[in-house]
Amino acid sequence: MNAVMELKGVEHVYVSDREATLAIASMNLSVYPGEFISLVGPSGCGKTTLLSMMAGLLIPSKGQVLLHGRPVSGPDAEVGYMLQQDYLFPWRTILSNALIGLELQKSLTEERKQTVIHLLEGMGLGATMDLYPSQLSGGMRQRVALVRTLATEPQLLLLDEPFSALDYQTKLQLEDLVAETLKAQRKTAVLVTHDLGEAIAVSDRVIVLASSPGRIAKTFEVPEHIRESQPFYAREQEGFNELFHHIWKELEATERKE
Amino acid sequence: MNAHMNKAGASAEYSGHLRPEEKQAWLKMIHQQHRRQLKKKRRIVLTTQMSILLTFLLIWEIAGRFKWIDVLIFSYPTKIFMQIGKDMLSGELWPHLWMTLTETAVGFLLGTLVGTLLAILIWWSPFLSKVLDPYMVVFNSMPKVALGPIFIVLFGGGFTAIVMTTLSITVIITTLVVNSAFHEVDPNLVKVVRTFGGSRRDVFRSVIFPASFPAIVSTLKVNVGMAWVGVIVGEFLVAKVGLGYLIIYGFQVFNFTLVLASLVLIALAATGMYQFVVYIERKLIRER
Numbered sequence: 418m419n420a421v422m423e424l425k426g427v428e429h430v431y432v433s434d435r436e437a438t439l440a441i442a443s444m445n446l447s448v449y450p451g452e453f454i455s456l457v458g459p460s461g462c463g464k465t466t467l468l469s470m471m472a473g474l475l476i477p478s479k480g481q482v483l484l485h486g487r488p489v490s491g492p493d494a495e496v497g498y499m500l501q502q503d504y505l506f507p508w509r510t511i512l513s514n515a516l517i518g519l520e521l522q523k524s525l526t527e528e529r530k531q532t533v534i535h536l537l538e539g540m541g542l543g544a545t546m547d548l549y550p551s552q553l554s555g556g557m558r559q560r561v562a563l564v565r566t567l568a569t570e571p572q573l574l575l576l577d578e579p580f581s582a583l584d585y586q587t588k589l590q591l592e593d594l595v596a597e598t599l600k601a602q603r604k605t606a607v608l609v610t611h612d613l614g615e616a617i618a619v620s621d622r623v624i625v626l627a628s629s630p631g632r633i634a635k636t637f638e639v640p641e642h643i644r645e646s647q648p649f650y651a652r653e654q655e656g657f658n659e660l661f662h663h664i665w666k667e668l669e670a671t672e673r674k675e
Numbered sequence: 676m677n678a679h680m681n682k683a684g685a686s687a688e689y690s691g692h693l694r695p696e697e698k699q700a701w702l703k704m705i706h707q708q709h710r711r712q713l714k715k716k717r718r719i720v721l722t723t724q725m726s727i728l729l730t731f732l733l734i735w736e737i738a739g740r741f742k743w744i745d746v747l748i749f750s751y752p753t754k755i756f757m758q759i760g761k762d763m764l765s766g767e768l769w770p771h772l773w774m775t776l777t778e779t780a781v782g783f784l785l786g787t788l789v790g791t792l793l794a795i796l797i798w799w800s801p802f803l804s805k806v807l808d809p810y811m812v813v814f815n816s817m818p819k820v821a822l823g824p825i826f827i828v829l830f831g832g833g834f835t836a837i838v839m840t841t842l843s844i845t846v847i848i849t850t851l852v853v854n855s856a857f858h859e860v861d862p863n864l865v866k867v868v869r870t871f872g873g874s875r876r877d878v879f880r881s882v883i884f885p886a887s888f889p890a891i892v893s894t895l896k897v898n899v900g901m902a903w904v905g906v907i908v909g910e911f912l913v914a915k916v917g918l919g920y921l922i923i924y925g926f927q928v929f930n931f932t933l934v935l936a937s938l939v940l941i942a943l944a945a946t947g948m949y950q951f952v953v954y955i956e957r958k959l960i961r962e963r
Contacts, residue, residue: 472870491872498870504863508885517881521871569871 419486420447421573421605422471427480429466440466441477442630448573448605453596455608455616455623457664459672463631464609468575471607472498484573494522497571499579503562505550511561512537512546518569533568540564540594556587563595567602574599576608580615592619592648613668617660618648625664627671634671637664750932758936768940775906775917776944778834782841783902783948787895789842790849797850798857798883799875811847819843820905823912832913840912841905845898852897856890857883892956899952903945918944 429441441463448454456464469475470482473492482489484496497518505514515533519525537543540560550558559579566574579595580588596619599606610616616623621644627634643654651657693701732752738744739751746754762768797804823840830836864882873881910919918937925933 474866474869492870494872496870498866500863500866502863504861504867506864506867506882506885508888517867518871521868521873521877521881565867 419450420483421450421452421485422446422448422607423481423483423486424467424470425481425483427470427477427482429463429470429475430478439630442632444480444632446624446633448607450572450605451603452622453599453606453608453620455610455620456626457610457613457616457623457668458626458631458634459628459668460611461631462626462628464626465577466631468498468577468607468609471573472496472575494524494569495572497566497569497574499562499566499574499576501578502582503550503555503558505558505561505565507550510547510549511542511553514550514561515564515568518565522569524569529568533564536564536567537561554587555583556591559583559587559591560594563591563598567598572605574604574606576606578610579608580612581610588615589649595619596648613661613664614652615648617643617657617664618651620644623664625667625671635667637667747929748931750935754932755936755939758932759940762936771917771921772940772944774834774914775910775919775941776948778837778841778906778909778917779899779902779944779948782838782845782905783895783898785838786842786845786902787849787891787898790846790894790898791853791891793846793850794853794857795879797854798879804854811851815847815851819847820908823908826909827913832915836913837906837909837917840909841902844905845901848901849894849898852894853887853891856887859890860886889960892959895952895956896949899945899949903941903948907941 424444424446427441427444428439431438431440444467456467458464466475470477471484471489473482473489473496476490484493505511506517509517512534515537516525516530519529519533534543534546537546540563542557542560542564545553545557545561550561553561559582562579576595580591583591592615598604606620608616608620613623617639621639623637623639625634625637626632637660639660640656643651643657643660646654735749736751736753739746739749739754759768797807820840820843822843823836826836826839826843830839860883864886865878868878868882906917907919907922910917911923914920918941921937922934925931925937
């Protein structure tokens, strides 16, 4: 099977006035079609740097980032990015916010606009289309941000802690919504999070990163039956707690080594 | 239905025993009470403001008429208003008022426009921004009206020189304020555009400009005041027409009633222009 996204011997150096620091060291990673993987790790392990590279916002100092086997040289319509917060534009209506990606990629047609309206309706946002972001709750706004990301029909979604700014209840609801939507549309996804439970509940593989320099410490496969169940119920599945403790130990071990 | 309403938990404590229509009427009453109180407070403030003004004018008038103050220098209100009335009727006033208003409006609009364009240019090119930085600091710290004589030599003693004096005051401050507004835009909003493959031009058009639009509009308010400074100083220096010229003329022939009359007109015109800009601002911002 061909990987959607592939990192080959990627290294990245951050340069400041004082020094040059190695942020990412010899990273090898493949993400396969339809897969949902999570990156967890302590702060400073380069999670966001990795996502920025996959999104084409950052070119690695060394090594290759390949999208469908082609080197990434800039943002690509195949890749969608969802940020920590919704970052909706306060001066645009909800519909207009959801259409911004299509506008920027100059691919806004009446047909695609209808698709976006359907997406909004499907997420219970049908009545909000002419409202402004300030009139919506945090959970609704993040759902709009999800629609905005899906509107350009990317094959690969990069999710940079998209649930971290939400309250617990909203977060659980949104996890289910995102996991189901992505599964239904057969998207591939890379999620960065510091919530271990969330990582296990939504993904197929959990990758633990170690910091300074950022590198892969260990990869955990999530068992079939946890994968199959909705994120909310995954937390009650047999083996969930054991896996949680396993990964927890691994995280503690990587932090102690520093 | 009614029984169900009564069971509605906490709400039963204060209004649950009321029927829906009664509850509506009760809420309406509270709202009207609140509005009456607000209205009353507004009336008190307005009354106080008016009485301060009237007392001031009255004392001034009495002090002038009874010669407690030197009428030649301080004049008194009715004399000033008679002067304004006379000049209006004779038609002598209009060219002066018209000239000053035109100069202020042109200086103000042009200053905002040029300042904003300069800010865009500097945002566009970080290199240019770094190069121009010390020049901007020097020019901004300098009292620009000191350039007046140079403008007169360059542009002659009239409209152009006065507008240039106004521009020298308004442009740089607009550039600095607008440029800092550009830089205060949340970088994450920019990131949204960049993840969709947006160019620098897209970033400016879809994020930077709309996000700083309120800041640009509020520099308009600052610029109105600045433009008046520029125009009056400019007219002091060169003009043969305008309210600034009337002040200088009144001063030279020792007609302080004329000086004060011009001041009153400037105060009225400046306030009017400011209110107009506030109105425009509210319209532009509310549209969003």
